[in-house]
Amino acid sequence: xxxxxxxxxxxxxxxxxxxxxxxxxxxxxxxxxxxxxxxxxxxxxxxxxxxxxxxxxxxxxxxxxxxxxxxxxxxxxxxxxxxxxxxxxxxxxxxxxxxxxxxxxxxxxxxxxxxxxxxxxxxxxxxxxxxxxxxxxxxxxxxxxxxxxxxxxxxxxxxxxxxxxxxxxxxxxxxxxxxxxxxxxxxxxxxxxxxxxxxxxxxxxxxxxxxxxxxxxxxxxxxxxxxxxxxxxxxxxxxxxxxxxxxxxxxxxxxxxxxxxxxxxxxxxxxxxxxxxxxxxxxxxxxxxxxxxx
Amino acid sequence: xxxxxxxxxxxxxxxxxxxxxxxxxxxxxxxxxxxxxxxxxxxxxxxxxxxxxxxxxxxxxxxxxxxxxxxxxxxxxxxxxxxxxxxxxxxxxxxxxxxxxxxxxxxxxxxxxxxxxxxxxxxxxxxxxxxxxxxxxxxxxxxxxxxxxxxxxxxxxxxxxxxxxxxxxxxxxxxxxxxxxxxxxxxxxxxxxxxxxxxxxxxxxxxxxxxxxxxxxxxxxxxxxxxxxxxxxxxxxxxxxxxx
Numbered sequence: 001x002x003x004x005x006x007x008x009x010x011x012x013x014x015x016x017x018x019x020x021x022x023x024x025x026x027x028x029x030x031x032x033x034x035x036x037x038x039x040x041x042x043x044x045x046x047x048x049x050x051x052x053x054x055x056x057x058x059x060x061x062x063x064x065x066x067x068x069x070x071x072x073x074x075x076x077x078x079x080x081x082x083x084x085x086x087x088x089x090x091x092x093x094x095x096x097x098x099x100x101x102x103x104x105x106x107x108x109x110x111x112x113x114x115x116x117x118x119x120x121x122x123x124x125x126x127x128x129x130x131x132x133x134x135x136x137x138x139x140x141x142x143x144x145x146x147x148x149x150x151x152x153x154x155x156x157x158x159x160x161x162x163x164x165x166x167x168x169x170x171x172x173x174x175x176x177x178x179x180x181x182x183x184x185x186x187x188x189x190x191x192x193x194x195x196x197x198x199x200x201x202x203x204x205x206x207x208x209x210x211x212x213x214x215x216x217x218x219x220x221x222x223x224x225x226x227x228x229x230x231x232x233x234x235x236x237x238x239x240x241x242x243x244x245x246x247x248x249x250x251x252x253x254x255x256x257x258x259x260x261x262x263x264x265x266x267x268x269x270x271x272x273x274x275x276x277x278x279x280x281x282x283x284x285x286x287x288x289x290x291x292x293x294x
Numbered sequence: 295x296x297x298x299x300x301x302x303x304x305x306x307x308x309x310x311x312x313x314x315x316x317x318x319x320x321x322x323x324x325x326x327x328x329x330x331x332x333x334x335x336x337x338x339x340x341x342x343x344x345x346x347x348x349x350x351x352x353x354x355x356x357x358x359x360x361x362x363x364x365x366x367x368x369x370x371x372x373x374x375x376x377x378x379x380x381x382x383x384x385x386x387x388x389x390x391x392x393x394x395x396x397x398x399x400x401x402x403x404x405x406x407x408x409x410x411x412x413x414x415x416x417x418x419x420x421x422x423x424x425x426x427x428x429x430x431x432x433x434x435x436x437x438x439x440x441x442x443x444x445x446x447x448x449x450x451x452x453x454x455x456x457x458x459x460x461x462x463x464x465x466x467x468x469x470x471x472x473x474x475x476x477x478x479x480x481x482x483x484x485x486x487x488x489x490x491x492x493x494x495x496x497x498x499x500x501x502x503x504x505x506x507x508x509x510x511x512x513x514x515x516x517x518x519x520x521x522x523x524x525x526x527x528x529x530x531x532x533x534x535x536x537x538x
């Protein structure tokens with residue numbers, strides 16, 4: 001019983017991290033129709049900057065986080081500027097080129113991380129070290145923080161999208177960017193904000209998970225894959241889709257540690273992918289979306 | 295006295311460098327309704343896209359309210375009061391009616407009381423929209439969508455209203471309603487540039503009109519003159535000789 005609770009909670013908190021990266025995918029995609037593969041790289045850079053500032057330079061954790069998030073946001077805005085460098089209202093974005101550009105950025109970030117931090121795995125400092133005992137289950141304090149951060153950010157974004165002008169502008173861009181610009185929305189600025197915001201959220205995900213999974217220079221690709229999985233599983237709903245997709249993904253990945261004799265490993269890689277294939281075949285719009293939107 | 299809106303020798307093209315509209319000269323003054331007539335492919339919508347900054351000017355100059363806006367981005371033109379109602383109404387289909395209207399006032403977003411007042415005015419003009427305020431705009435009828443499109447434009451407090459084929463794809467009764475609204479706006483002194491294929495309806499409400507053919511202006515004059523001209527009668531009003 002304790003074991004079950006422990007595994008479920010670990011799954012949810014892990015899944016929260018996937019959800020945060022997935023939300024990044026969905027925010028950028030809804031605002032600009034670009035699949036930004038560099039989404040995981042912000043988690044990589046943000047996480048490394050955080051652990052270096054906090055561990056090696058001894059900065060307080062909150063300050064190190066703030067700097068890492070700010071840097072990632074700048075990196076995100078830069079990504080948008082690069083991708084839309086030659087875009088004009090009459091010369092729309094080339095999606096193939098945009099995807100390839102962001103893929104190139106993944107490689108650049110990976111290479112940079114290797115040059116600066118080498119090939120070792122690094123462990124980030126926990127916000128609150130130690131464990132708590134809940135009904136006999138051992139819960140890492142950090143994973144509570146991960147889950148709390150996921151839920152707070154999701155609720156905040158949902159509020160932003162439905163109750164603020166920036167959110168309305170983002171949803172207008174998602175529906176019809178041309179109409180949005182005829183209503184006075186600066187679509188490029190909205191896109192840049194979406195990139196920046198997504199990068200900041202991704203960086204936060206990287207920092208939160210760094211004490212648990214540790215980071216190495218290749219972790220960006222891992223984050224990207226899990227984020228896309230969360231996004232595709234949940235479906236194209238700005239926040240709820242990747243949130244539910246990520247949590248399910250985390251539960252599934254950890255769920256079969258409950259089966260006797262299994263040790264994760266290879267299955268942990270294979271089962272989520274198999275799940276994705278099943279979803280894409282039977283419910284290509286994602287688990288949450290009821291009908292395909294035109 | 296300078297005009298409110300002036301186009302001087304404007305040409306524009308899509309990806310191929312062949313201009314779709316050529317050497318367009320056009321003016322619009324305060325309180326005036328000018329109609330641009332023409333058949334399919336005459337360049338009417340291209341003209342409006344150029345005016346709202348969705349297409350670049352190859353040559354020429356666009357001046358609006360005393361400023362040169364030839365190179366301005368679309369959102370900057372909207373901020374300066376040049377508001378377009380696009381062809382086909384272009385609903386933000388997944389957003390509610392009220393959210394569509396609110397986004398019409400996007401450029402005034404820092405003035406909450408102005409937005410609230412604009413919304414009240416639109417609901418007064420189109421009471422039907424008040425009933426449907428929380429419905430998704432994509433689920434409305436064509437006529438209701440036209441109301442949203444017009445209301446959305448009015449939320450921006452236009453200095454000049456650009457209407458792109460307001461009769462497009464609408465039932466005759468709805469077209470009549472739409473033109474009644476356009477007439478009312480004109481009577482309130484709203485300067486309007488009306489792009490329309492339905493020449494009879496357009497000439498009915500217009501002060502002046504231009505005829506566009508193959509990207510060039512081939513005739514212009516007062517609405518009354520053009521209604522009498524044989525060329526317009528034959529090409530656009532579907533009658534050879536009898537007076538209207």
